[in-house]
Amino acid sequence: MDYRLRSVRNVDYMNSIPRGNVIPCFTKQTLQLYALELDNALVEPATSFSLTFGEYNRIVDLKNASRQRIAQRLSNGGYLYIAFHKNEPAGYIFSSISHCRVDEVEQTLHIMPYECYLYDAYTYPRFRGQGIYPALLIHVSRIFQANSYHRALIFTLARNRASIRGIQKAGFIDYGTVEYFRILGHRFWRYHTNNGCIKSYFDDQK
Numbered sequence: 001m002d003y004r005l006r007s008v009r010n011v012d013y014m015n016s017i018p019r020g021n022v023i024p025c026f027t028k029q030t031l032q033l034y035a036l037e038l039d040n041a042l043v044e045p046a047t048s049f050s051l052t053f054g055e056y057n058r059i060v061d062l063k064n065a066s067r068q069r070i071a072q073r074l075s076n077g078g079y080l081y082i083a084f085h086k087n088e089p090a091g092y093i094f095s096s097i098s099h100c101r102v103d104e105v106e107q108t109l110h111i112m113p114y115e116c117y118l119y120d121a122y123t124y125p126r127f128r129g130q131g132i133y134p135a136l137l138i139h140v141s142r143i144f145q146a147n148s149y150h151r152a153l154i155f156t157l158a159r160n161r162a163s164i165r166g167i168q169k170a171g172f173i174d175y176g177t178v179e180y181f182r183i184l185g186h187r188f189w190r191y192h193t194n195n196g197c198i199k200s201y202f203d204d205q206k
Contacts, residue, residue, distance in 0.1 A: 029180045030158040031105050034172035035198055036137075038145040038152060043171045045138045047131035049085040053139050056080045062092060064122055073120065076100070081143075083136045091123040091132040095140060102202070104157055105180040106187065112199035114150045121154075121163075133166035141170070153200060178202065 036042070057079050059070050070080060078096040082089050096117045100109050111117050118140060123132045141152045154172060156163040176193035189204045 025184050027182045029104055031102070031155050031178040031180065032158045032164065032174060033176045033178065033193065034154050034156070034167050035175050035195060036141055036152045036154075036170065036172045038141060038149050042138055042141055042145065043169075045131060045135035045170070047135045049090065049127065049130055049132070051090065051132070051135055051139075052084045053136075054082045054084065055143070056082070062089060063124070065092070081136065081140050083132055083139070085127065089124060090127040091121065091136050093118055093121040093136050093140060095119075095144075102155065104155070105178050105189065105202070107178070107180075107189065107202040107204060109153075110201055110203070111153075112201075114148065115198070115200050116144045116149055116152050117200065118152055118154045128162075131169070133163075134170035137167065137170035137172070151198065153198070 057074055057077075059067050059074070060080065060082075061067070062070065062082070073094045073096075074080065076096060076098050078094055078100070080092060080094055082092045084090060096109075096119070097111055097115075099111060100117055100119065101107075102109050102119075109117055118137065121133060121136065137152075137154070144152055152172075154167055155178075156167060158164075158177065175195035175198060176191065179190040179192075181188040181190075189202070191202070191205055
């Protein structure tokens with residue numbers, strides 16, 4: 001929702017705004033939080049394509065991801081995972097096990113031992129709707145499961161229904177939300193969580 005700023009004390013500022021422009025003095029984002037318990041058996045992925053997977057801790061060339069962006073995500077010890085169909089990239093995702101910036105809510109997630117965070121996933125257009133995303137999530141989760149991790153975390157905006165469907169198909173369970181408000185330049189967060197076993201936390205939760 002957009003609100004127009006009306007204030008008799010800001011006449012000069014208001015006159016400087018081009019006519020018809022809306023001043024975004026209020027914004028809200030709702031981030032949906034999901035977790036997958038790795039102590040349990042994982043679901044089998046269902047996809048229309050035969051896939052192979054690559055794991056990288058170095059910069060590789062990818063469409064829709066600049067080398068600078070990849071370097072930034074790998075800089076804290078993270079990994080990049082790519083799903084291939086006949087040597088063609090079908091999708092990718094990053095992981096982190098230390099700390100990671102969550103841009104949607106302008107917070108840093110501090111990842112506790114034996115938990116991993118999966119983020120910044122992308123499926124290439126011609127492969128969308130074919131189960132690539134949940135297959136990639138399950139593959140990466142199995143890697144962490146084999147290394148004695150207890151749970152995998154992934155977040156998405158509540159309005160991103162396609163992402164939520166893929167996350168749920170991979171067996172992830174909703175454990176709460178983060179509501180982020182920006183009001184006249186001031187930032188506020190409201191947390192709703194229902195799983196006390198999850199130890200990782202955002203800056204503003206402590």
